[in-house]
Amino acid sequence: MRTAGWLLxxxxxxxxxxxxxxxxMQPAFRQxxxxxxxxxxxxxxxxxxxxxxxxxxxxxxxxxxxxxMYVRTKREVWRRGxxxxxxxxxxxxxxxxxxxxx
Numbered sequence: 636m637r638t639a640g641w642l643l644x645x646x647x648x649x650x651x652x653x654x655x656x657x658x659x660m661q662p663a664f665r666q667x668x669x670x671x672x673x674x675x676x677x678x679x680x681x682x683x684x685x686x687x688x689x690x691x692x693x694x695x696x697x698x699x700x701x702x703x704m705y706v707r708t709k710r711e712v713w714r715r716g717x718x719x720x721x722x723x724x725x726x727x728x729x730x731x732x733x734x735x736x737x
Contacts, residue, residue: 663682664683664686665682667679667681667682
């Protein structure tokens with residue numbers, strides 16, 4: 636099941652890359668434009684660079700909250716596992732380091 640999930644992720648990634656590549660090959664995305672932000676005006680860049688910058692910013696901004704939630708969840712799981720072992724009266728392992736049979 637785990638392999639199928641990774642293969643699905645790989646297939647989705649390949650489709651996304653092909654879509655972006657074929658889209659950005661169109662002449663409209665190679666046209667150079669400049670952007671005005673309040674009083675600041677950028678120099679001219681191709682449209683696809685703005686799209687890629689927005690995609691990259693979204694990935695980076697989405698990564699940090701996801702990392703925070705991952706670390707917090709792992710820490711909570713570790714704490715609860717430790718509390719379960721304490722309540723069960725030990726580490727859950729015998730003297731040889733193997734799990735005890737119930």
